[in-house]
Amino acid sequence: MLFERIALIGFGLIGSSLARVVRRDGLARHIAVCARTRQTLDTAVKLGLADSVSLDCLDAVEGADLVMLCTPLSAYGEIAAAMAPRLKKGCIVSDVGSVKQVVLSDVGEHLPDGVHLVPGHPVAGTEHSGPEAGFAELFEGRWCILTPAADADQGAVDRVAELWRRAGMMIEVMDAPHHDQVLAITSHLPHLIAYTIVGTATDLEEDLQKEVVKFAAGGFRDFTRIAASDPVMWRDICLTNQDAVLEMLGRFSEDLTALRRAVRRGDGGTLEDWFARTRAIRRGVIDAKQA
Amino acid sequence: MLFERIALIGFGLIGSSLARVVRRDGLARHIAVCARTRQTLDTAVKLGLADSVSLDCLDAVEGADLVMLCTPLSAYGEIAAAMAPRLKKGCIVSDVGSVKQVVLSDVGEHLPDGVHLVPGHPVAGTEHSGPEAGFAELFEGRWCILTPAADADQGAVDRVAELWRRAGMMIEVMDAPHHDQVLAITSHLPHLIAYTIVGTATDLEEDLQKEVVKFAAGGFRDFTRIAASDPVMWRDICLTNQDAVLEMLGRFSEDLTALRRAVRRGDGGTLEDWFARTRAIRRGVIDAKQA
Numbered sequence: 001m002l003f004e005r006i007a008l009i010g011f012g013l014i015g016s017s018l019a020r021v022v023r024r025d026g027l028a029r030h031i032a033v034c035a036r037t038r039q040t041l042d043t044a045v046k047l048g049l050a051d052s053v054s055l056d057c058l059d060a061v062e063g064a065d066l067v068m069l070c071t072p073l074s075a076y077g078e079i080a081a082a083m084a085p086r087l088k089k090g091c092i093v094s095d096v097g098s099v100k101q102v103v104l105s106d107v108g109e110h111l112p113d114g115v116h117l118v119p120g121h122p123v124a125g126t127e128h129s130g131p132e133a134g135f136a137e138l139f140e141g142r143w144c145i146l147t148p149a150a151d152a153d154q155g156a157v158d159r160v161a162e163l164w165r166r167a168g169m170m171i172e173v174m175d176a177p178h179h180d181q182v183l184a185i186t187s188h189l190p191h192l193i194a195y196t197i198v199g200t201a202t203d204l205e206e207d208l209q210k211e212v213v214k215f216a217a218g219g220f221r222d223f224t225r226i227a228a229s230d231p232v233m234w235r236d237i238c239l240t241n242q243d244a245v246l247e248m249l250g251r252f253s254e255d256l257t258a259l260r261r262a263v264r265r266g267d268g269g270t271l272e273d274w275f276a277r278t279r280a281i282r283r284g285v286i287d288a289k290q291a
Numbered sequence: 292m293l294f295e296r297i298a299l300i301g302f303g304l305i306g307s308s309l310a311r312v313v314r315r316d317g318l319a320r321h322i323a324v325c326a327r328t329r330q331t332l333d334t335a336v337k338l339g340l341a342d343s344v345s346l347d348c349l350d351a352v353e354g355a356d357l358v359m360l361c362t363p364l365s366a367y368g369e370i371a372a373a374m375a376p377r378l379k380k381g382c383i384v385s386d387v388g389s390v391k392q393v394v395l396s397d398v399g400e401h402l403p404d405g406v407h408l409v410p411g412h413p414v415a416g417t418e419h420s421g422p423e424a425g426f427a428e429l430f431e432g433r434w435c436i437l438t439p440a441a442d443a444d445q446g447a448v449d450r451v452a453e454l455w456r457r458a459g460m461m462i463e464v465m466d467a468p469h470h471d472q473v474l475a476i477t478s479h480l481p482h483l484i485a486y487t488i489v490g491t492a493t494d495l496e497e498d499l500q501k502e503v504v505k506f507a508a509g510g511f512r513d514f515t516r517i518a519a520s521d522p523v524m525w526r527d528i529c530l531t532n533q534d535a536v537l538e539m540l541g542r543f544s545e546d547l548t549a550l551r552r553a554v555r556r557g558d559g560g561t562l563e564d565w566f567a568r569t570r571a572i573r574r575g576v577i578d579a580k581q582a
Binding site: 124127187192194217239242260271 | 414479480492493507530542571575
């Protein structure tokens, strides 16, 4: 038992997967679930993953020693402001969002003294959304990045780290700006590119579009999978990690221009060199067991 | 038994996978394998997939009723010119290349009367290369596109179609320019984009690059897989399908510019709309059983 009462604010893919881990391993005495719709709360109850449910986060955080924000990033500020008065002393507030600087500002500014903020990002996911898409094994073998402020309470950081370790994750601690830069290239840029290319295909003449679906096995299908991720979540990531995303989009565009030029010039040497050197990174990913 | 003697010119992922199918189902009395290196030929023998092997395609095509080109596209012209005098009357020449207009020109111009050209493209593959990466199930449930000229021999087309059907493929016949346009968006553009983004990551500062590998699970890993495909094969695709690839790269670049602008302006409405509409294509791919 790691916590007395965990309040999960938001109950989609990540929140419900974490609830499954907590249930499976008995990591909390009580799981309080807060969501925006009655339907999600009913699902949480039906799945046996909630000891109490509420549409109001004030009820959920009452008496909690861990509050985990699992909503889209754009909801954080309002939730933090609303729940702050009800947080008990010593409570840990954490989250699972894909951008981390914004948590220190949007959430941090509202929290009273004696409440510990430990922003976190379990780097795991699928293209499926919602509470029924969750599963306990989602986190296994993946990294969880924690980005506590320099003066954060070490005991609180350790407890959040232990929760994710029990979920099967490896823990890395770094500062929030660095996290946002790394994830801009490993996650945010790939998603934006996938959304773009699938969008390009969506704009094709109708007969061509049908064939795009039919012959998707040539590479396109992987992009459609990535581009099926939750739209609101990805909108919020773009808005809250704007600078790093634009920086990486800029670098990518430069490289794309160079590649286009090589194709236009029929410069086979440049193309072959380019296509060969990217294999090294693939080997790295496989060796790191992140393939 | 569909053929007396099949000559496989080139013995990588696709050629060796086809050999496995032919062997498994007894579709030919004799499999003649031609490859550029002794090592590949030794592997073909070791795997029990060759009845005869040769470094010279003239030996392989001698007496063959089907010659299947499974080399990179840039080798086609030279091979066709070399083997033409030795092809027997009634022989079918086919291929597995990812671009099809170039086959009609590079191969077609060399073939003597009485030899039937049936260009084909089994739309299947993995990021692995070489004869040991092949497996008989590679083609199952996927599409094979045949692009015979308007005046092609129908009996020859039917026999090639039957071969791929036995491998588990569905057959589509279309003209070569249309094939090259469809594949530019479903396969060539996705690969180029994946190569570009992995290249962008390769150019990052060294410490950042290590972290890119570590946290690849956020989306990047799928791109590294695609960008691990055979460099020579992809160089040749770019060079031989230049016009359609440039056209699709142009459309993609326009869309990317629009998306960048939306990120820069913090235009959440545009981003969310964009990210939501791409889900429909994913559903189409799943419904078409090509996911």
